Amino acid sequence: MEVPSIPAKKKAKTNGMVINKWNGKAYTRRYYEILEKRKSLPVWAQKEEFLQTLKSNQTIILVGETGSGKTTQIPQFVLDAVHGHEDAEKNNGKWLVGCTQPRRVAAMSVASRVAEEMDVSIGEEIGYTVRFEDCTSSRTVLKYMTDGMLLREAMADPILRRYKVIVLDEAHERTLATDLLFGLLKRVLKNRPDLKLVVMSATLEAKKFLEYCNGAPLMKVPGRLHPVEILYTQEPERDYLEAAIRTVVQIHMFEPPGDVLVFLTGEEEIEDACRKIVGKLGDQVTVVPLYSTLPTAMQQKIFDPAVENRRKIVVSTNIAETSLTIDGIVYVVDPGFAKQKIYNPSNRVESLLVSPISQASAQQRAGRAGRTQPGKCFRLYTEKSFNNDLQSQTYPEILRSNLANTVLTLTKLGVDNLVCFDFMDPPAPQTLARALNDLVYLEALDEEGNLTRIGEMMSEFPLDPQMAKMLIVSPQFNCSNEILSVSAMLSVPNCFIRPRGEAQKSADEARAMFGHIDGDHLTLLNVYHAYKQNNGDSNWCYENFINQRAMKSADNVREQLIRIMSKFNLKICSSDFNSGNYYINIRKALLAGYFMQVAHLDRTSGHYLTAKDNQEVHLHPSCCLDHKPEWVIYNEYVLTSRNFIRTVTYIRGEWLVDVAPHYYHLSNFPDGETKRVLEKLFKKRGSHIPK
Numbered sequence: 040m041e042v043p044s045i046p047a048k049k050k051a052k053t054n055g056m057v058i059n060k061w062n063g064k065a066y067t068r069r070y071y072e073i074l075e076k077r078k079s080l081p082v083w084a085q086k087e088e089f090l091q092t093l094k095s096n097q098t099i100i101l102v103g104e105t106g107s108g109k110t111t112q113i114p115q116f117v118l119d120a121v122h123g124h125e126d127a128e129k130n131n132g133k134w135l136v137g138c139t140q141p142r143r144v145a146a147m148s149v150a151s152r153v154a155e156e157m158d159v160s161i162g163e164e165i166g167y168t169v170r171f172e173d174c175t176s177s178r179t180v181l182k183y184m185t186d187g188m189l190l191r192e193a194m195a196d197p198i199l200r201r202y203k204v205i206v207l208d209e210a211h212e213r214t215l216a217t218d219l220l221f222g223l224l225k226r227v228l229k230n231r232p233d234l235k236l237v238v239m240s241a242t243l244e245a246k247k248f249l250e251y252c253n254g255a256p257l258m259k260v261p262g263r264l265h266p267v268e269i270l271y272t273q274e275p276e277r278d279y280l281e282a283a284i285r286t287v288v289q290i291h292m293f294e295p296p297g298d299v300l301v302f303l304t305g306e307e308e309i310e311d312a313c314r315k316i317v318g319k320l321g322d323q324v325t326v327v328p329l330y331s332t333l334p335t336a337m338q339q340k341i342f343d344p345a346v347e348n349r350r351k352i353v354v355s356t357n358i359a360e361t362s363l364t365i366d367g368i369v370y371v372v373d374p375g376f377a378k379q380k381i382y383n384p385s386n387r388v389e390s391l392l393v394s395p396i397s398q399a400s401a402q403q404r405a406g407r408a409g410r411t412q413p414g415k416c417f418r419l420y421t422e423k424s425f426n427n428d429l430q431s432q433t434y435p436e437i438l439r440s441n442l443a444n445t446v447l448t449l450t451k452l453g454v455d456n457l458v459c460f461d462f463m464d465p466p467a468p469q470t471l472a473r474a475l476n477d478l479v480y481l482e483a484l485d486e487e488g489n490l491t492r493i494g495e496m497m498s499e500f501p502l503d504p505q506m507a508k509m510l511i512v513s514p515q516f517n518c519s520n521e522i523l524s525v526s527a528m529l530s531v532p533n534c535f536i537r538p539r540g541e542a543q544k545s546a547d548e549a550r551a552m553f554g555h556i557d558g559d560h561l562t563l564l565n566v567y568h569a570y571k572q573n574n575g576d577s578n579w580c581y582e583n584f585i586n587q588r589a590m591k592s593a594d595n596v597r598e599q600l601i602r603i604m605s606k607f608n609l610k611i612c613s614s615d616f617n618s619g620n621y622y623i624n625i626r627k628a629l630l631a632g633y634f635m636q637v638a639h640l641d642r643t644s645g646h647y648l649t650a651k652d653n654q655e656v657h658l659h660p661s662c663c664l665d666h667k668p669e670w671v672i673y674n675e676y677v678l679t680s681r682n683f684i685r686t687v688t689y690i691r692g693e694w695l696v697d698v699a700p701h702y703y704h705l706s707n708f709p710d711g712e713t714k715r716v717l718e719k720l721f722k723k724r725g726s727h728i729p730k
C-alpha cells in the first residue's frame with residue numbers, strides 16, 4: 040500500500056462551520072477544546088516524523104513513556120494517513136485500522152475517548168470488539184480490540200484482508216495473544232506488502248522487538264505531559280494490604296485534593312480493602328472497586344466523576360495498569376504485587392499466584408498518575424528493592440501458560456510445525472507436548488497433529504478447548520440446551536451478589552435456595568432457569584441477590600454460542616425434565632469435556648487427589664456440595680493458601696470408563712489408589728481392561 044501523504048484537511052465549510060469528514064457533521068465546541076489538549080501531548084511534536092517513517096517502512100517500532108499519547112493519538116495519525124477520499128459511509132467496512140490492547144477495559148475506554156476526540160459516536164466510525172461484545176458498524180474505520188480478538192479474526196481471515204494498518208499496543212506486556220500476533224503478522228506482512236504494522240511499547244523492551252522485527256526503524260517519543268513524583272518506603276512493609284490502606288488514609292488526611300488509585304491483587308482482597316477504607320473514612324470518600332470479573336457496567340463506575348468534596352478511591356487489580364486514563368487520579372498507591380499466571384506442565388496445573396511485579400509494571404502503574412495533572416506515586420517497597428529485587432520485565436505469558444488453546448489456534452491458522460513457528464520466546468517443548476497431547480485426548484487433533492472435524496469446530500468457539508468440546512458433544516447426551524446455559528454462566532462474572540455486613544446472611548440463604556445436590560454446575564443451571572422463568576425481572580434479581588447484569592451477559596453469550604452451534608448444525612435439545620436421566624445426561628456431558636479435570640476422594644486421608652497427577656486438592660469454600668462424593672469434576676484449580684478446586688460437580692466413576700476410556704486407559708495411569716479403583720471399575724463393567 041502506498042500511504043498517501045496526509046491529505047490537506049478538507050475544510051468543507053457550511054455556514055462558516057468546519058465539517059467532520061468522518062460523519063459529515065459540523066465539529067462541536069468540545070472537539071476544539073480537546074484538540075488543544077491533544078496537541079500538547081508529546082507525540083504531536085513528532086507527528087510528521089511518524090508519518091514519514093510510516094510511509095517508507097512496513098513495520099515501525101514506537102516507544103514512548105506512559106502518557107505521551109501513543110494509544111489515543113497514533114491510531115488517529117495512521118487513520119489520517121491511510122484515509123483515501125471516501126468517507127466512512129462509502130468505505131462501508133472495506134478497510135480498517137486496528138489497534139490491539141491486552142485488556143478489554145482499556146480497549147473499551149480508549150475507543151470511547153478516541154470517539155470523543157474525533158467527535159463521532161462510539162460504535163460508528165470508531166468501534167471496539169472484545170470477547171462476546173462487538174461495538175462496530177459498517178462505518179467503522181478505526182477499531183480498538185483485545186489482542187485475542189484480532190487473533191480470532193485471523194482464524195477466519197488469515198491474511199487480515201480488511202486491515203490497512205495494525206497497531207500492536209502495549210507490546211511490552213508480552214501477553215500470550217500479542218506474542219502470537221507478532222509471529223503471525225511477521226508471516227502475513229511477507230504476503231501482504233500493502234499491510235503495515237506499528238508496534239508500540241513502553242521504553243524497556245525495545246531492543247528485543249528490534250531484533251525480532253529485523254530492520255524495522257525505532258522511533259522514540261520522549262517525555263510526558265505531567266510529572267509524577269515517586270516515593271518509596273524507608274523499610275520493607277510486612278503486610279502490604281494493611282500498608283496500602285494506611286497510605287490511602289494518610290493521603291486523604293495530608294495531601295491536597297485529587298483521586299487515588301490503589302493496586303491490589305484480586306477480587307476478595309479488593310472488596311476487603313474497600314470495606315476497610317470506607318470503615319476508616321466513611322462518606323468523606325467514594326470507594327470504587329475494579330477487577331476483571333466485575334460486570335462491565337460496574338467497571339465503568341471508575342470513570343464517574345467524584346462527588347463534590349469527596350475523594351474518589353479506585354481499588355483495582357493490574358487491569359488498570361496500562362492504557363487507562365482515569366480523569367482526576369493524582370495519587371497512585373503501588374504495593375508491588377499482582378496475581379500472575381503460572382503453569383506447571385508436569386501436572387497440568389495453571390493457577391494464579393500473588394507475586395512481585397516487574398519494574399516495567401511499576402512504571403506503568405506510576406504512569407496512571409500525572410495524566411491530566413501532576414501526580415505522585417507511593418511505592419510501598421524500598422528503592423533498593425525496586426532496583427535489586429524486581430525483574431526488569433514481566434515474564435512473557437507464553438512461558439507460563441497452558442498452551443492447549445494456543446496450539447489449537449496456531450493449527451487452525453495453518454502452522455503445521457509448531458517448533459518452527461517464529462516465537463519471540465519459544466515455549467518449553469514439554470509445555471507444547473502437553474498441549475498437543477491434551478488436544479489429541481480431546482479429539483481436536485489426530486495422532487499426526489492434524490486438525491480433526493471436531494478440532495475445526497472447537498476452534499470457532501471463543502472458549503477454552505474443554506468447554507468447546509463439551510458443547511459440541513452435548514447433543515449426543517441430549518442436553519445441549521442445558522450445556523449452553525452452563526457454559527454461558529461459566530463465561531460471565533459471578534452471578535451471586537454477597538454484600539458485606541448484615542445482608543450477607545440473607546444473601547447466603549438466597550444462594551442456598553438455588554443449590555443443587557449434585558454440585559455447582561447444576562446450581563448455576565438452576566439460577567439461569569429461575570432467571571428465565573422470572574423473565575429476567577430486576578426485582579426478582581434484587582430479592583435473590585442475583586447480579587442482573589451478569590445474567591444479561593450470560594443470555595447474550597448463550598445467544599452467540601447458539602449461533603456457532605447452528606453453523607455446524609449441532610442440535611439444540613433437552614431431555615425430559617421429569618426423566619431420571621435429565622441431570623445424569625448433563626453431568627455426563629460435563630465430563631465429556633472436562634474429563635481431564637477430575638478428582639478422586641482418598642478415603643484414608645479424606646482429601647481429594649487429582650486423577651492422574653495425584654495433586655492433593657480441597658473443595659473451595661464456595662462449593663455447594665454438602666458431602667464429599669467419591670469422584671468430582673472441577674472447572675478451575677485455585678492456588679491460594681491451599682490448593683482448591685472450584686465449581687465442582689459429582690460424577691460417577693463408571694462414567695470415566697464409558698465417556699473417556701482413552702484418557703483413563705490404565706496403561707498410562709500412574710500407580711496408586713485411583714488406579715486400583717479404576718481397575719475395579721473396568722472389571723465391573725466387564726470391559727476388557729486396557730493395558
Ligand SMILES: Nc1ncnc2c1ncn2[C@@H]1O[C@H](COP(=O)(O)OP(=O)(O)OP(=O)(O)O)[C@@H](O)[C@H]1O
Pocket residue numbers: 080103104105106107108109110111112152241264361362363364365366406409410411
Ligand atoms: N479519557 C480521558 N480523559 C481525559 N484525558 C485523557 C483521556 N484519555 C487520554 N487522555 C489524555 O491523553 C493522554 C495520553 O493518553 P494515551 O493513553 O494516549 O497515552 P499513552 O502514551 O498510550 O500511555 P500509556 O502507555 O500509559 O497508555 C493522557 O495522559 C491524558 O492526558
